[in-house]
Amino acid sequence: MTMMKAAVFVAPGRIELVDKPIPPVGPNDALVRITTTTICGTDVHILKGEYQVAPGLTIGHEPVGIIEKLGSNVQGYQEGQRVIAGAICPSFNSYASQDGLSSQDGGCTCHGYKPMGGWRFGNTIDGTQAEYVLVPDAQANLAPVPDGLSDEQVLMCPDIMSTGFAGAEAANIKIGDIVAVFAQGPIGLCATAGAKLRGASMIIAIDGVSERLQIARQLGADVTLNFREVDVVDEILKLTGGRGVDASIEALGLQSTFESALRVLKPGGTLSSLGVYSSDLTIPLGAFHAGLGDNKIVTSLCPGGKERMRRLLNVVASGRVDLGLLVTHEYKLEQIVEAYDLFGHQRDGVLKVAIKPF
Numbered sequence: 001m002t003m004m005k006a007a008v009f010v011a012p013g014r015i016e017l018v019d020k021p022i023p024p025v026g027p028n029d030a031l032v033r034i035t036t037t038t039i040c041g042t043d044v045h046i047l048k049g050e051y052q053v054a055p056g057l058t059i060g061h062e063p064v065g066i067i068e069k070l071g072s073n074v075q076g077y078q079e080g081q082r083v084i085a086g087a088i089c090p091s092f093n094s095y096a097s098q099d100g101l102s103s104q105d106g107g108c109t110c111h112g113y114k115p116m117g118g119w120r121f122g123n124t125i126d127g128t129q130a131e132y133v134l135v136p137d138a139q140a141n142l143a144p145v146p147d148g149l150s151d152e153q154v155l156m157c158p159d160i161m162s163t164g165f166a167g168a169e170a171a172n173i174k175i176g177d178i179v180a181v182f183a184q185g186p187i188g189l190c191a192t193a194g195a196k197l198r199g200a201s202m203i204i205a206i207d208g209v210s211e212r213l214q215i216a217r218q219l220g221a222d223v224t225l226n227f228r229e230v231d232v233v234d235e236i237l238k239l240t241g242g243r244g245v246d247a248s249i250e251a252l253g254l255q256s257t258f259e260s261a262l263r264v265l266k267p268g269g270t271l272s273s274l275g276v277y278s279s280d281l282t283i284p285l286g287a288f289h290a291g292l293g294d295n296k297i298v299t300s301l302c303p304g305g306k307e308r309m310r311r312l313l314n315v316v317a318s319g320r321v322d323l324g325l326l327v328t329h330e331y332k333l334e335q336i337v338e339a340y341d342l343f344g345h346q347r348d349g350v351l352k353v354a355i356k357p358f
């Protein structure tokens with residue numbers, strides 16, 4: 001067999017399933033047969049033409065699969081092994097990686113700074129919405145899936161869980177902290193779960209969809225607020241006796257959520273931003289205490305690499321958190337256009353879709 005099915009970006013508004021050659025395996029690569037992948041919000045931006053990739057590129061960056069073939073230099077794995085790889089596959093050779101920021105691993109400094117340099121699948125190289133994917137720098141990026149875990153249980157590790165947890169980690173949540181998490185989409189839900197694991201004693205989850213708030217409770221939220229029903233800032237200040245939260249996590253990427261996340265912070269609190277913004281942000285004077293509030297605003301991009309994946313898989317294997325419940329729908333790869341339609345329009349209570357090539 002030399003050909004495979006792959007979902008490729010054709011033009012804005014068009015992602016189609018095509019036949020492509022199965023790629024040859026270079027010395028540092030691994031060919032992984034995809035058993036389950038999924039669609040990310042970023043892929044919807046690609047579909048709409050809001051984030052540009054080369055026409056003909058295979059989309060997708062969340063792989064669960066089986067090693068089909070290992071490159072000659074790749075040590076420590078066996079063909080036939082179940083693995084995941086991070087959405088971001090750093091080479092660990094760059095200045096950014098050696099500075100501890102593997103997600104910004106660009107490898108190339110000749111074109112200046114470009115964020116997301118480590119994100120290759122479905123961005124700069126063929127991605128995971130296909131029967132096979134070539135994992136670059138495989139020895140640094142393949143993580144074996146512990147026995148007994150389903151594809152659905154580990155499907156969030158490559159991107160959504162890594163990003164959501166990074167938001168909680170960057171917020172520097174301490175045991176006993178009060179944390180507000182703005183937006184309970186898949187990443188916000190993982191930030192809620194991450195805040196719980198970090199030891200927050202009260203987690204306030206905010207969204208406008210009651211089903212999402214219900215899942216937030218299952219993942220550790222103590223209080224849920226529907227912004228369609230209450231003034232979220234007033235409510236949070238009431239809940240904290242006017243003190244404000246120790247940390248707020250923004251997981252949507254809008255001025256309004258960013259601003260609310262800032263307004264509910266205590267002096268000295270941290271706003272941890274995960275949203276991808278598409279216009280300039282304004283920082284209101286009062287919310288920012290005119291610059292005198294000792295506040296921190298930090299951003300995070302999905303950390304990758306096998307050590308990050310190993311830790312996330314450990315969290316899943318230990319039963320500390322069950323993210324399988326974020327997988328609400330399942331499709332065959334042949335139905336991926338339909339899956340994009342459902343996911344892109346957020347119909348039928350969808351959180352994440354499992355895509356099965358075989």
Ligand SMILES: [Zn+2]
Nearest residue numbers: 040041042159
């Ligand atoms: Zn993503």
